[in-house]
Amino acid sequence: MKKRRVVFAIFLFLIAMPWVCIASNSQGISSLEEEFGSPEKIIVRDPLESYNRAITTFNDKAYFYALKPVAKGYAKIVPETVRLSIDRCFKNLEFPIRFVNNVLQLKFKNAGIELTRFVINSSIGIAGFTDPARKWFHLEPKEEDFGQTLGYYHMGSVFHIVWPFIGPSNLRDTIGKAGDIFTQPATYLLDWWILIAARAFEKINYTSLHIGEYESMKKAAMDYYIFIRDAYEQMRIKQIKE
Amino acid sequence: MKKIAILCVLFLFITANTVICSDVICSDEKSYVENLIKSKTEQILSVIRKKDISQKEKKQKIFDIAKPLFDFTTISKLTLGKKYWSELTPEQQKRFVDLFIKRLRMVYLDRVNIYGNETVSFKPAIQKRKNIIYVPSVVTSKNEKFAVLYKFWKSPKGWKIYDVEVEGVSIVRTYRSQFTEIIKKKGIKGLFEELEKLTQQS
Numbered sequence: 001m002k003k004r005r006v007v008f009a010i011f012l013f014l015i016a017m018p019w020v021c022i023a024s025n026s027q028g029i030s031s032l033e034e035e036f037g038s039p040e041k042i043i044v045r046d047p048l049e050s051y052n053r054a055i056t057t058f059n060d061k062a063y064f065y066a067l068k069p070v071a072k073g074y075a076k077i078v079p080e081t082v083r084l085s086i087d088r089c090f091k092n093l094e095f096p097i098r099f100v101n102n103v104l105q106l107k108f109k110n111a112g113i114e115l116t117r118f119v120i121n122s123s124i125g126i127a128g129f130t131d132p133a134r135k136w137f138h139l140e141p142k143e144e145d146f147g148q149t150l151g152y153y154h155m156g157s158v159f160h161i162v163w164p165f166i167g168p169s170n171l172r173d174t175i176g177k178a179g180d181i182f183t184q185p186a187t188y189l190l191d192w193w194i195l196i197a198a199r200a201f202e203k204i205n206y207t208s209l210h211i212g213e214y215e216s217m218k219k220a221a222m223d224y225y226i227f228i229r230d231a232y233e234q235m236r237i238k239q240i241k242e
Numbered sequence: 243m244k245k246i247a248i249l250c251v252l253f254l255f256i257t258a259n260t261v262i263c264s265d266v267i268c269s270d271e272k273s274y275v276e277n278l279i280k281s282k283t284e285q286i287l288s289v290i291r292k293k294d295i296s297q298k299e300k301k302q303k304i305f306d307i308a309k310p311l312f313d314f315t316t317i318s319k320l321t322l323g324k325k326y327w328s329e330l331t332p333e334q335q336k337r338f339v340d341l342f343i344k345r346l347r348m349v350y351l352d353r354v355n356i357y358g359n360e361t362v363s364f365k366p367a368i369q370k371r372k373n374i375i376y377v378p379s380v381v382t383s384k385n386e387k388f389a390v391l392y393k394f395w396k397s398p399k400g401w402k403i404y405d406v407e408v409e410g411v412s413i414v415r416t417y418r419s420q421f422t423e424i425i426k427k428k429g430i431k432g433l434f435e436e437l438e439k440l441t442q443q444s
Binding site for chain 1: 349353404407409410411412414415417437
């Protein structure tokens with residue numbers, strides 16, 4: 001009698017065991033599904049889709065017929081180390097944007113890091129051409145912009161919009177970009193055409209360091225407008241969260 | 243007597259449950275997953291840095307190393323979404339998985355040509371749920387750093403990747419919205435046709 005009960009208990013246990021496993025597994029697949037929502041669920045509002053698609057095609061052409069050849073020619077003349085330095089210098093000049101928006105998001109520690117980085121890199125780093133703050137002091141840049149600040153205070157993207165030459169954006173980030181212009185001292189010091197020329201140069205320099213990336217992204221996509229749009233919005237959501 | 247039997251069952255049940263869910267096992271699993279992706283990444287990086295083999299050989303080698311890490315059926319299921327997936331016959335499902343693997347292989351192995359001088363560092367794994375573990379990593383290249391997140395789930399065949407996020411951009415999510423868009427315009431059949439066309443190029 002005693003034996004039978006023990007056997008029964010073991011039997012019950014053996015029956016229960018796989019159930020525990022199955023329960024945790026089936027919960028698995030549905031919880032994975034949950035993460036991505038139903039396919040009909042719209043994550044990006046895009047009332048301007050046909051306009052956006054047209055501008056995306058325009059930007060694509062502008063890349064292949066203007067920006068890329070110029071950037072490639074430029075890369076042939078200017079060595080990579082110099083181009084990387086120029087890239088760092090432009091980043092350093094954008095310090096006010098990062099500083100102001102870290103403060104606006106009450107990230108005072110990060111604002112302090114940005115200030116320290118700016119002081120170190122502008123002096124020892126020779127106007128930001130090198131990045132001793134990262135190399136020697138392990139201070140990483142804390143990217144923030146006004147679009148992210150608006151997102152931090154719960155403004156949604158509203159709707160997607162693609163700008164000629166600039167690329168994918170949305171209403172929030174467009175307002176953000178406009179706001180960032182006002183936090184740049186250069187805006188008040190230099191003529192508009194110098195600013196635009198500088199922006200164009202920055203873009204050429206940046207592109208020269210990233211040739212092949214857009215191409216491979218485009219190749220990876222099946223509908224590259226949708227791909228770029230969604231990738232942009234997902235990336236911004238992550239940047240806002242951080 | 244009966245009491246002892248019930249106690250016995252209860253005891254076994256509780257120990258069974260705690261063994262399955264205990265922190266000890268979980269942290270073991272976390273370090274297991276972390277080491278898994280670390281060692282595979284190292285293997286892949288050493289293949290990328292090899293100079294004496296052709297691009298084609300490189301790609302094949304990398305694919306062989308990476309393949310067992312991924313749960314392609316689940317990835318396919320998630321990108322298509324439950325609704326569309328369940329509308330397919332088992333043969334169509336299999337065909338879809340094959341096409342999608344082919345496509346991913348073409349697209350992502352193609353990048354072997356662009357990358358080479360990057361370094362990868364891993365951060366401690368995160369137990370997202372009992373059956374989900376995230377492993378964050380940072381890829382450093384030239385002036386930039388970007389975050390790559392490997393999302394593992396405990397599949398019936400062990401811990402496998404069901405999604406990868408690069409700077410917050412999820413591969414499953416971006417394919418999902420593209421597939422949805424194509425299905426909306428051309429139907430499931432159109433999606434199959436497009437995948438067939440795209441994977442024939444090589």
